[in-house]
Amino acid sequence: GAVVSQHPSRVICKSGTSVKIECRSLDFQATTMFWYRQFPKQSLMLMATSNEGSKATYEQGVEKDKFLINHASLTLSTLTVTSAHPEDSSFYICSARDRVSGRAHNEQFFGPGTRLTVL
Amino acid sequence: DAKTTQPPSMDCAEGRAANLPCNHSTISGNEYVYWYRQIHSQGPQYIIHGLKNNETNEMASLIITEDRKSSTLILPHATLRDTAVYYCIVKSQGAQKLVFGQGTRLTINP
Numbered sequence: 293g294a295v296v297s298q299h300p301s302r303v304i305c306k307s308g309t310s311v312k313i314e315c316r317s318l319d320f321q322a323t324t325m326f327w328y329r330q331f332p333k334q335s336l337m338l339m340a341t342s343n344e345g346s347k348a349t350y351e352q353g354v355e356k357d358k359f360l361i362n363h364a365s366l367t368l369s370t371l372t373v374t375s376a377h378p379e380d381s382s383f384y385i386c387s388a389r390d391r392v393s394g395r396a397h398n399e400q401f402f403g404p405g406t407r408l409t410v411l
Numbered sequence: 412d413a414k415t416t417q418p419p420s421m422d423c424a425e426g427r428a429a430n431l432p433c434n435h436s437t438i439s440g441n442e443y444v445y446w447y448r449q450i451h452s453q454g455p456q457y458i459i460h461g462l463k464n465n466e467t468n469e470m471a472s473l474i475i476t477e478d479r480k481s482s483t484l485i486l487p488h489a490t491l492r493d494t495a496v497y498y499c500i501v502k503s504q505g506a507q508k509l510v511f512g513q514g515t516r517l518t519i520n521p
Binding site for chain 2: 296298324326328335336337338341383385387389399400401402403404405407
């Protein structure tokens with residue numbers, strides 16, 4: 293099946309710093325990638341939808357200036373958490389949809405997640 | 412997209428069939444039923460999806476009622492590695508987003 297990777301898998305940073313998380317589709321091209329956030333014992337919450345070559349669409353309540361998303365190529369999207377604070381500590385998960393319309397009926401392939409801890 | 416209702420938790424003995432129910436009484440004619448699962452501290456994994464016919468793949472079977480208001484995911488011979496949170500999601504073919512509910516936490520016991 294299609295593989296999506298995330299880097300780093302874990303990151304610890306100090307409050308006020310910025311953290312970049314990469315999401316890559318390894319064996320397919322993804323015109324659309326999604327970023328989710330998941331707090332402990334809660335479900336995944338969609339943060340934004342990222343389309344290659346265009347601005348991301350953010351869900352209501354998600355600050356676009358704090359969570360910068362760049363989708364510069366068909367295989368890479370990045371999420372930058374700017375001026376991170378302890379309340380941003382969470383599990384960040386990306387997913388990607390295969391560009392080939394006939395493949396897998398538009399299912400999404402998920403990355404393994406990145407655990408961010410802000411001290 | 413239509414909302415789904417799932418039991419918060421279920422237990423199943425190893426080697427037995429695990430049957431996970433999902434209610435989606437407001438499902439529309441063009442909406443599919445998708446199932447994903449999330450093993451602890453990992454990203455979700457696609458399992459199966461269907462429109463109105465029953466579906467089977469190497470992971471599971473999906474049984475959708477004739478009125479399409481509910482469905483059941485069947486793991487025919489559950490193993491300890493099937494312990495996970497299982498999400499039932501209803502989505503139209505053209506919609507991009509997956510909206511995750513709370514899912515069912517399935518525990519497979521030895």
